[in-house]
Amino acid sequence: MASVSFIVPVFNKSSYLKTVISSLKKQKGNFMREFIFINDGSTDNSLKILKKETLGLKNSKIINQKNKGSANATNIGINLARMDYLKFLDADDILLSDATQKLVQLLEENPKYILAYGLQRKVPNIDTVDLNEKIPQSSITFLDTPIKLAMRNSMFNPSQFLVRRKICQQTDGCDERVGFSQEYSLTLRLSLLGSFIRLNYPITILPFRAPGQISENKNKQIFRVSKALELFVKDNSNLPLKFKLFAQRRLTARSWRFARNSLNSNILSKWFIYYLIGLLRLPFNILNTCIAANKVYKTKLD
Structure with a gap:
């Protein structure tokens, strides 16, 4: 049973x-x-x-x-x-x-x-x-x-x-x-x-949920899942390259979206550079790129 x-x-x-x-x-x-x-x-x-x-x-x-x-x-x-x-x-x-x-x-x-x-x-x-x-x-x-x-x-x-x-x-x-x-x-x-x-x-x-709570929770969720994915890449150094590159693309795109919408950043910002690195799937210092992109959230991560 x-x-x-x-x-x-x-x-x-x-x-x-x-x-x-x-x-x-x-x-x-x-x-x-x-x-x-x-x-x-x-x-x-x-x-x-x-x-x-x-x-x-x-x-x-x-x-x-x-x-x-x-x-x-x-x-x-x-x-x-x-x-x-x-x-x-x-x-x-x-x-x-x-x-x-x-x-x-x-x-x-x-x-x-x-x-x-x-x-x-x-x-x-x-x-x-x-x-x-x-x-x-x-x-x-x-x-x-x-x-x-x-x-x-x-x-x-x-x-x-x-x-x-x-x-x-x-x-x-x-x-x-x-x-x-x-x-x-x-x-x-x-x-x-x-x-x-x-x-x-x-x-x-x-x-x-109440509308305000939904918005607040959604923002917190984005911050947390971004950090969790960064740590996952860090902990699994033997992860196949295609998955590391996919994680990099997800995190850099999410970071650029946040920077554009919440910080009024433009294409001259470092957040856009990280986005391009992810978009072009450049396989250099993937973990460091993920860590750097996540810094856009600063103290908002738990």
Whole structure:
């Protein structure tokens, strides 16, 4: 019988937790399960709600720690997990009741693939979602070489994917040098180890954000994924040249776009020079070019 460790990092999500935990309790499927909640120094009522809502929930544990960031909290869960598969869930997202068993089925039927994920849908209020919405027979896409897609941008958020535990633990988890947007560094690391499967139907439900928060979060996400990709190139010196050049192109283009839009830089700036280096795929000092391009963000990186 398959088994799944559900890992939920929590920081100040008291208004969502009851619904989130309810969606976990309603996960269907013939598999063993454990639930690991990591309270990452919440200053609201999250810990109190966690204790109340998990009362009587078999194989559940709550880890309470000082705030160290979502990457660290996620890694705590990865290291504690003992089941075959890891299913992550952000503490303000919910899963349709069939979500986990659909992903488990994909990986059980396709043993050479290490990760399966579904799409997401955003709603104004997660409390009103029908968790029993039937997931129809949907197309699937086999991503045999996912590294380029992973480098291009974040492929999914943590709540969308299921991964084989033993493979995930080989990666050392999320890069804690980038404390947030933890799924991106983990996705990059996993993309070196195997192939992915995409279920082309939304199985994860996310709450809408206020417009100002969306803009702010988007900017922070850009800064963090840029740093994560730079560190990935640094850590993997044996990466094939074509992937190093692709990473350089992504980072220099992103840097130039930011410099042009936020700093009013022009084509005489160094940011444009870096952009040309990336565009022309010049293979000289690739890591140094990536590092230099990322300096456009200055103190905005975590």
